[in-house]
Amino acid sequence: MAHHHALPDAAAHGALPRDALPRTPVLTRVVVVVLVLLTAGATAVGLVALWPGGPAPTSPDLDYAVPGATFPRATVVRLTEPCPATAPDSVGTEPEGSADCGQLEARLADGSTQVVRVTTEVSRSGLRPGDTVVLLRLPDDAVDGAADQGALLQSAYSYAGVERRAPLLALAAVFVVLVVAVARWRGLAALVSLGVGGAVLLLFVAPALLDGAPPVAVGLTGSGATMLLVLYLTHGLSLRTSTALLGTAVGLGLTAVAGVLGSNAARLTGVGDENSGLLQALATNVRLHDLVACGVLIAAFGVLNDVTISQTSAVWELRAADPGRSRRALFASAMRIGRDHLASTVYTIVFAYAGAALPVLLLISLSSQGAATLFLSEDITAEVVRTLASAVGLVLAIPATTAVAVAVAPPPRAPAAPAGAAGPGVMGSTAAPAGAPSPDDDEHEDGR
Template identity: 45%
Template sequence: MAHGHGEVRLETGEARRVRTVLAAFVLPLLLATIVGLVVLWPRGETPVGSMQLTVEGVTIETGVVERAATPSGQTVVVELTSGADEGDQVPVQLPPALAAEADVGDRVKVASPGPEGGEYSFWDFDRRSPVLWLALAYLLSVAVVARGRGLAAVVGLVGSLAVTVYFVLPAIMVGQSPFLVALVGSSAMMFLAVYLAHGISIRTTTALLGTFAGLAITIALAAWGTRAAELTGSGDGIPIIQESFPGVRLSDLVLAGIVIAGLGALNDVTITQASAVWELHAADPRASRRRLFGRGMRIGRDHIASTVYTLAFAYVGTALPLLIVASLWDRAPLDTVMSGDIAEEVVRTLVSSIGLVLAIPITTGIAAFLVRRQPRRH
């Protein structure tokens, strides 16, 4: 019975600590997030879906490549699988760069002739099937390896993406500050992702607090970095944004992108550090907070060493074509790195990495302070 009463007291103490931390830190953050969502939520008509992809009378149909282009040609034969001419085989001319990529059996999207007639034209490859299979493989892998917790994390991911689609993008489009929208949206995403994936506990609350601390550092550095480096964004969509939303500062969009881009990796390191401290405590329940922090930071330093190159490698991989084009120009390597397109990603990587690195000792310190410690026996 004594053992059972001891368990009740420990559980009560744990619950009391959770309530204290929630009341002192997490609830104010949650309330501020809810208020921000209410105030910034886009109301009425939004520009989402307001631009037509094609002229009136032109539709996008699907088809299968029945005959590939010859080595010296750019025209393939496509059998239509939708639309008024379904079942017909029509010639479709591909862009020069894609002529060699279309093989027999590939699914493509084509634009139908307009009201004045003409031929079908290439629109894009139809990628729905392979992406769907990859998504199913991903869900199966998560379900088998991580089981219920992994599937809960997927639900959190879907919820976070919903915040982006239904709040972040429309709110920026209707003229709300991209900085404030990114701040509130990131906070909402973190509440959904952390608590849905890991449950409500003192451990996950510790990780959440560490995430918010890293997020605050990232926001401060991103705000300074985008202004100081005169970052105004890059990409094919910038002219459309400037024309459609003249009141939106491009540097604010860059800032919002930097903040949101680092959320996943930031949450990863804080969850890992909180879990590490709890496992260290389980192995030595009477270890002092100072010793727990020191042991946790030994793990954290390894984590820091890996994050130093994680984000950098991610950028190099995604921007490889851009880097190849940039390296063709006859200029010094430093000038190449400081060019607009590349400098934006350099600043993004540096800012996110600093936030990650500093979040590790902060989270470790919070965890060492909040973890239940048993007194030493004399």
Template identity: 40%
Template sequence: MTSLPPPPPEPHGHPHGHSHGHGPAAPVSQHLRKVIAAVLIPFATAVLVGLVVLWPGGAPAHERTGVGFDRQTQQGTVTKVEKVDCKDVNAAQVPPTGDTSTPEGREAQQAQNGECARATIKVTTGEDKGRTFVEIIQPDAPRQLTEGQGVVVAYAPDAPRDLQYSVTDVNRKVPLAVLAGIFAVAVVAVGRLRGLFALIALVVSFAILTLFILPAILQGSDPLIVAVVGASAIMLIALYVCHGFTARTSVAVIGTLISLLLIGLLGSGFIDWASLTGNTDDNTGLIHGLYPDIDMSGLLLASVIIGSLGVLDDVTVTQTSAVWELRQADPTMGPRALYRAGIRIGRDHIASVVNTLVLAYAGAALPLLLLFSIAQSSVGTVANSELVAEEIVRTLVGSIGLVASVPVTTALAALVVSADRPASDSALGSGGAPGSGGASGSGGASASAPPPRRGGRGRRRKA
């Protein structure tokens, strides 16, 4: 058997045919960057102008009503808890007639039985720091106090002195802070630098929500316009901070923007058609009472847009990354093949994301659904009530936007990555495969390398 000489070395400067099939994606062409910038720069400029024009400078002041969340509160500590006979502290609750056939009478009768707790609470913040008051805890109360426990106390300045302070909640700052710390450590430990960027984006999102969106709505700006500007700012900052200033991220931004536009149009149409007012519970009623100029139906639409944004980001980024990775794995795939492969991935994503969104809203409305079950209302009656109809519209409009984002983003990503022709292709002329990042085609090989050797066939004959 004769041995063949090794093939001659490739000339310097010849690009390897497999060099772009692995590692990070090649940078997009200058022309493609200009096209993407022509779309995103005006949009980002409009968002920035909207932030400047609508910036509220803080929430407007108002006179406290003392109702619900609109109460003056201070911090306190339980200094002593002692057991007392319920008859000694609840004598005034005995029904005058002794009739226990009514719910009020039975409740008053039960208050006379058992052992109650008398807690002494010390106010630890505010002008009355150091002042103490007594709170009676019934044996069947859902919240029992313990000595040394931190509490939140409500202050009613117009009430008699002995009744000015009352316990409204417990202080949960420490466990919540510890849980937030565990969450941050877990995100950074698994995501590393990308996880750190995600936490930064999360902080910025909450800052825009609390410093811009909520105060601007309270100042009387249109809730829909405020939500669109604020959600767009959150989207731009979160996506680019987490995923970098790349064409891949820009495609995800455009896909998210189109889906948000669809959600806004559908939400506006169906909220108006279904005559949803947005004023359905004590909290929205309090907001409308304090700020009657706020458009509550517009506030409902704003909540639909903001609530859908987080899941939209996940879908669009995933679809764009999937198409980009498919292109890197097989540079010969055209836009149609990339779309078909990407949409197969998207179908699985749709099923899981829509189910997640529906269950999230159902979980939030679970107590309400339990009340309807107790009342033995029919499904039609439950769905027709405004409380449930709001959640149905919110869920279905958001889900339609999520479903639409998959084919829209996949098609955009397939077109963009297929049109990508890095600079090395133009240097090779028309022979390079489009988007292959310099992979050798027939023309490219003839221009810079000798013709292929035929030693393989001769070796088989000699073998």
């Protein structure tokens, strides 16, 4: 979610080139570096303390198929219409004329053809002849064992799913090409950062949670590690990036507090659907109650990163456009931009969660109960807590980041000298020096 707002054009308004701006005081730079190092140190300590002791545990109860089963790919030859619904008074009898309904005929790589039963949803999914599907083939001993127990198997083959790798890879390739084409090297860095974030989730967050580590601590540590790697990799090593990092850290802390307080106040148990119940049964070390707050942190990180980067850039650009503006006026101007950003981002969060919880919204529409009764359902309440906690962290992160950026940005330039006493290029001239280059953020970082 990237939001861009119109900022003053420094060159167009007669502002000084960035190299002519006052430098941020050394003491301020030292404080920023110390705070960044403390953040990195706390993250490193968290990684060491919470790193799982071994590989993530697995459960044989979650195996997709019996040992020895294979998943051959096949090409759809024919797909019949779904079977009509059976009338209540004819349970156990097959509807007349339905012998050939709800069947998928597919050709295997060896040329043989298999006919398998499929559900109504698969029959209506839009599969056409020529599409590739995956079948599940049970080993011969499993088929013989089922026959010995009196189970009726129409075939050793059954429908497993659609082969989706080709369209997903094509969509991913289009995404990568567009990002690199539009954002150039910075887009490539963003893609690498996306991979880094995924690696942190898969290699640290998930195994640590399964190992029984505190979910909130895992969420903060994982987000902190991702933040340190992603921000500097994508936006470069500069004082501006460090300022955005500190603002993101503040926002994550506030979001964690809001998530914990919200889940505690709502008395959430963490068991809101069948997946949570299954996880509780199979992974007894996982602290489901705190998973809500951990999920809030993971989900809110990307939005917070977007907001803090935008606010920090706004402060630096406003300073470049008007080097003589006081810090108070600079904060007020940046907050006007922040309010616009906040207004658009808050409903972005709400609709993002609403999209993820669309089945829940449909159930609410079908229900004739009042809102108070609906909130007895934990899955609905958990979505509300996630949304509001993320929004609280976001709202508070904007003024916090803006205040930090105003304090760290170059100080106001001294008032202009009296007319006639100033040399060329000194404040007070009505235009920038002839031929002064316009700053290009896509190619250069001022590092201030």
